[in-house]
Amino acid sequence: MGYHKHYTRDEKSVAEPPQTGFYGGFLRSLAKVTGHYTVSQTAMRSTHRFYEICADQLNHKRSFWLDTCGLPDNFQTWFSITHLHVWLLMVRIRAEDHGKVFQQQLVNHFFHDIEDRMRYNHKISSGRIISTYMHDFLAQFHGGVLAYDEGMCKDDPIMAAALWRNLFTSSGTPDQIAILVDYVRKELQTLDTMPSDDFLEARRLFGTEAGPLRGVPGK
Template sequence: MAFSSFIARSSLQTARSIARAPCSRPAQLYTARAFTTSWSHSKQATSPASTSVSTSSNDIKPASSETGGSNEEPKGLYANFLRGLAMVTGHYTVGQTAMRSTHNFYEICAAQLQQKRSLWIDTCGLPDNFQTWFSVTHLHVWLLMVRIRAEKNGKVFQQQLVNHFFHDIEDRMRYNHKISSGRIITTYMHDFLAQFHGGVLAYDEGMCKDDPIMAAALWRNLFTSHGNPAQIALLVDYIRHELQVLDNISSEDFLESRNLFGTQAPALRGVPGK
C-alpha cells in the first residue's frame, strides 16, 4: 500500500496537466452532507443479505411525494383507498421503499461500463471483461453509498443496494457466463465480496484524505496495479466531480431519481443477468 501510494503521490501532480477538469479544492469541500456521518461504519452494512429489514408499524410511512412537479397526487375516496391498501400491504415500509429506490440506483451503476465505454475501455485502457464490469459497477455503487449514508435509514438503503449488486453478479455468472457449478459460484462470490469490502474501505480513505490516497485506491482496485498517472488522475477528478454532484441533490430528489451519473435507469430486466 505504501509503495502504490508513493507512486500515485509522485505522479499525480504532473499528470493533472494533461487530464481533464483539474481538482483544485481539498477533499473536505466535497460531500459535506456525507461527512456528517462517520465513513468507518460503512463495512457494517455492506455484506449482502446480512441484515433483516424491519417492517414494524413504526417503519410505515408515505413515499416521498412532496417532490413537486406537474403531476398532482390523486384525490378523493379512491385515492385514499389506494393509499390505505398500500399501507396495509407494506408498500410504504422502509424496506420496500429502499428496494424500489435502490433498484433504479443499481441499474444505473450496472450500466456504466456500457454507457461510457469510451472512458473506461478506450481512454483508461481497462480490459473488456467481467472483472472490469465488476470494478466499474463497484465504484459507482460506492459513490451512491456515500450519498445514502446521509439519509434517514441509510443503512437499510445501503444493504438493499449491495443486495442488488450481488444478486446480479450471481445471475450474470449463471446466465451470461453459463457457470452451473454451485461450488465455483460460491468461490467467486467470496472473492468478489472480499474485493468489495476492500474497495469500499480504500475509496472511503481516499475520499476523507487526499487525491494521492484516492489515486492509490484506484490503482489497486480498478486498474489492478496497471494504468498510467494520467488515466488515474482523470478518474480521481471524475470521482470528486460525481461526489459533489450527488451532494448537491436534495434527499427527496435523490431517493426518487432515475437519472444519475448522466445515465437514465433502464427498464426492469425481464431475463436474469441481462
C-alpha cells in the first residue's frame, strides 16, 4: 500500500511548531530539554488521540454495530470493535518514520484502558482474575492482527473469515460479514490516501471527531 510521505523526522525532534524569534527559540529549547518533542513523547500524544477515537467507535456508531451487524452490547464487542480500529491505524502507522514506536504506544493505550475498564467500570478487584483476562485479550489481539493482516494482503474471503472469527465470534450472517469487509476495505483506502502530516495531526478518523486529550483513557 503506497502511503504519502511529506517530511522526514530525526531521532530527537518530531513535528515542532513553526515558532520564530527569541521566545520561539526558547520554547523549542525548553521543549527539547523536557522531552516534549522526543519521538516517544510525540508518539504518546498522537496515539492517545488515535486511541480515544478507536475506543469510541461502539458508542459513536451503536446502530451500525448493534443493529446492522447484530453484535451483542457487551465488553467483548467493545474490545473487538476497538481492536479492529487499532489494527486499521497500525497498518497506516507502519508507513511512518518510527512506526514501531507509534504502534507500541497505541497498543499500550489499548491495554491500559482494558485494565482500567475492568477495574473501574466493571469493578473487578481480583488481580488474578484481571491477569487471566489480560492474557486472554492479549492472545486475541495478536491472533486478530495476524488474521487481519492476512485478509488485507489476500482477498475478501480471507478477510471475511478473519472478521467472522474475531469480530463476530463465529456468528453473523453472510450479509453482515460482507458489510464489514466493505467497511474495512474503505477505511484502509481512506487511510492510505491521507498524507503523513494530516494523519499524525488528524482530529477526525473513522468519521469520529477527537475530543480534547484527557488523562489515562478509561478512567
